[in-house]
Amino acid sequence: MRGENNKEFDRLIKEFKSNYKKNKIPIEISFKEIVNGVKFNERYTHQIHAYPAKLLSHIPYFFLNNSYFSKCEDIIVDPFNGSGTVALECVLSKKNFYGADANPLANLISKVKVTNLNLENVKLTLKSIIDFSPLLERPSIPEVRNLNFWFPYKTIDSLSKILASIMEISDIEERNFFLISFSSIIKKVSYCDTRISVPVKLNPERYLDTKVKRKVKEKIDGIENIDVFEKFYQACSDNIARLAELYSTKSDLSKFKYLSTDARKLMISENEIMPNDYAKLIITSPPYAGAQKYIRSSSLNLGWTNLASLSEVSKLERNNIGREIHKKADIKISSTGIIEADLIIEEINKTNSERAFIANKYLEEMKTSIDEMYRVLQKGGHIILIIGNNKITGKEFNTQSYLTHYAISIGMKLQFKLIDNIKSYGLMTKRNKTADIISREYVLVFKK
């Protein structure tokens, strides 16, 4: 599959536009079929670290490699950048990238994905970590809640020794590479069930099937006898190979410009707000209404990497759009101005005021972030929103429709809507009794 201004993509975009204009119904497509021929999620550094609800990389690839939405050197923004899927695809397609994410782990993964390192030096550092860290005595242990509940004693000791060696590395970018490789093994060497994004302890008693029960018991035995140093060595070696593959493309990694921390206030440096009319294209997959606990999913990693102390974790939660945690005293429903949404929130409120408030707050905060996208977008530029609906207290919460409604009300023009199945979303889990798994996602294309 050829990148840059793929003629077939141009043809499809034209077709989507004219079909949608005629029929006004979302067009069912499969990005995996449209963008085929490459093992997408395997390539380059996309798999440097797991992250919940990662975007299928085919989607930014499709929207970046055509002559319709942007050209080389244009500025692209992802305000909900997560682990940097859009960022990496921007660098590969020679576009300048700015983004934001409220989760410091996400921001560090993204930076490391496109970091420029001398890999021969990295290999030497890795050898010295493996040779010397087992010899360290009593390194300090970072602040992680319920450490002994999640990790065997021997593992805590080995992890602390590796971490102490990493923190000694003076080159910040090299240190970050090792921190992210270290973070990538944290859940794998813990008692966490790695099929679930938030930490849940492996428990054989949860399963009736004796075969599954046995498998879970074997997994726990494996965790108790794991060689943490070997696991770390393997993770680093895999990530070195990923970076080497990225460097072989000779992409200009300095196209990755800056990441800020809030989609509602986009920045281009620590002190500079992103100017009006700055970006040519915004591609983003925002959080769902109360459906993913990004900070909780990352809590063990945030602690072990010293990216956030226990008290900082709760502060991070408060900045997260779509969060579930709210003070009881704050619960108060207000009109979102989107009639369809207000009606459903009123319905939910009859049986569950807390969930009604979560949905209400989510839409208010998403409206603010859409205002910010509109502000930074050039006239004639596009916003591509990738979002799904979910169920709240058993009722369909039609997020894509509410956000479309709002974007149009502030002056955006809807170009077309696509629907794709998201079987690839392995980390999307049923999050509580009142919500359903999100199984399809909408791609909404707006023009300013």
Ligand SMILES: C[S@@+](CC[C@H](N)C(=O)[O-])C[C@H]1O[C@@H](n2cnc3c(N)ncnc32)[C@H](O)[C@@H]1O
């Ligand atoms: C669906 S995920 C994005 C996944 C990303 N496209 C990827 O491929 O990894 C949504 C992201 O929104 C982030 N988020 C939540 N509230 C935010 C806020 N106020 N500002 C910026 N990002 C926020 C979450 O931390 C999460 O990483």
